Amino acid sequence: MFQLSPDTFSIFALMENQDKKRELIIEAALKRFAHFGLNKTTMSEIASDISFSKALLYYYFPDKLSLFAAVMKSIIDQISEEMLQGLAKQTSSYQAILFYLDKRQEFVRKYFNLLEFAITSGPDLPAPLLQIFKQSRDSEINTLTSIIESGVQQQEFHIKNPGFCAEVLLDALAGMRMRYFLPGKMFYPDKSQFEEILIKEKQLATIFLNGLKNPDSAQLSF
Amino acid sequence: MFQLSPDTFSIFALMENQDKKRELIIEAALKRFAHFGLNKTTMSEIASDISFSKALLYYYFPDKLSLFAAVMKSIIDQISEEMLQGLAKQTSSYQAILFYLDKRQEFVRKYFNLLEFAITSGPDLPAPLLQIFKQSRDSEINTLTSIIESGVQQQEFHIKNPGFCAEVLLDALAGMRMRYFLPGKMFYPDKSQFEEILIKEKQLATIFLNGLKNPDSAQLSF
DNA sequence: CTTTGACTAATTAATTCAAAAAGTCAGAAG
DNA sequence: CTTCTGACTTTTTGAATTAATTAGTCAAAG
Secondary structure: OOOOOHHHHHHHHHHHHHHHHHHHHHHHHHHHHHHHOOOOOOHHHHHHHOOOOHHHHHHHOOOHHHHHHHHHHHHHHHHHHHHHHHHHOOOOHHHHHHHHHHHHHHHHHHOHHHHHHHHHHHHHOOHHHHHHHHHHHHHHHHHHHHHHHHHHHOOOOOOOOHHHHHHHHHHHHHHHHHHHHOOOOOOOOOHHHHHHHHHHHHHHHHHHHHHHOOHHHHOOOO | OOOOOHHHHHHHHHHHHHHHHHHHHHHHHHHHHHHHOOOOOOHHHHHHHOOOOHHHHHHHOOOHHHHHHHHHHHHHHHHHHHHHHHHHOOOOHHHHHHHHHHHHHHHHHHOHHHHHHHHHHHHHOOHHHHHHHHHHHHHHHHHHHHHHHHHHHOOOOOOOOHHHHHHHHHHHHHHHHHHHHOOOOOOOOOHHHHHHHHHHHHHHHHHHHHHHOOHHHHOOOO
16 A cells, blocks of 8 residues: 655645645735735735745746736635535526626625736736636636526526527626726726626526527527 | 898808818718727828818817717718618517617728727727717617517517616627727727627527516516 | 918827836755 | 745836927918
8 A cells, every 4th residue: 555655745745835835925915916906016015924035936936927827816716616616506597697696796896906907908918817817707608508508407498509608698797897897997896886787787697598498599590 | 931131041051161161071080080090190181181271170170089079970870870771671679689780780890990999098088979979879779779669569578678678788789799809909800700799799689689578587586 | 251371289209217126046044 | 955035137117308299279361
């Protein structure tokens, strides 16, 4: 049987220690980024918050953007986890969509300053981040696809292409948000704006899911 | 009975002449703006295109933005007219939506450079233009509302708030376009991108209208 | 009332420069 | 050999300056 030698063990211990420090850095960076945003946060500040030298941050992360990406990935993984667990408890595709929308907005409101950078940068945001947002989008499409597919299996929906429908729905939902905070420079939207958005999202989702009940929705003849 | 005096007549003649020149300026400005956009077009260029002095442009329009706004209004009126005439010939709300989407994209593709300015300026675009785009949006909501209302009258849809549904649909359709050309700096989207957008728009519209057939869509209980 | 050339005022673009922040590295510490 | 740091270099950023272009004005002529 496999046995740990003292040497091997110490290597694992070190790795754990490394991971621990990596996590600490990400945690400290998250606080700063969430509060001040990417541009108004310096590596020195993050370092001194946890009494590390700035150079040490560069030992763990090749550059500032990689750190930011790690932070983004961290919170995206967190929301994905919560979303997955919550969705499992929902009893209908309708309930599932409502939960998805509530949870999603909760997340956006909490980490708005992180997203702001992505929003304002637009299409020319750095490649590593593009990739993370791409993953995030794919993850959302998967979520919506599985919600729709479960409706198909229950004979509720009669469509052929749940994946495409999910993509259309995702973009349509994005349209609900656009007018309130998409382009150019803007500050944190206020509570009532978020409420408006949520109402419109839910209204759209309701109509959309009802639309999927109609077999005609699958037969496109443009 | 009312009779024109020679004096009155000459006043009308002059006014017609004025309007004629106004139109000429707008026409010349449209050509320049459509080709080079607002920022890359100077008042001198527009003036010399039609052998007017630059000062004369300022006799007819108080400033550059007013001229641009007049150009925008001109083409928006044009598309509204064509839209109205075309929609009258459609036989169902479904056909009407498809016509609306086709006509709308035709317009966007033709005058993309004019819209680009509005897109890139985002929320902080000048007040007079904001107003024009607001009008344009209202006009689109009206179009969609009347399409939906005609479906309600034919007992096809069972909803209480056609206006709100129209607004949601309009924003949802905007979501279909967003990913392709919304934020930051970008060039004219290519043909295949426009085609993708149109397909997604039509898919969404189809599902949406089918969703309106279901009475549940009106009873929102979040 | 229209039109213009010659004018001024405002914007934009290009350049420079200093401060701040990102990023590197030789070598210390364990 | 791995982890860490202070001191260093390189890049970015922002403010300040200037030049050039363009928006916008106006007195006077047609």
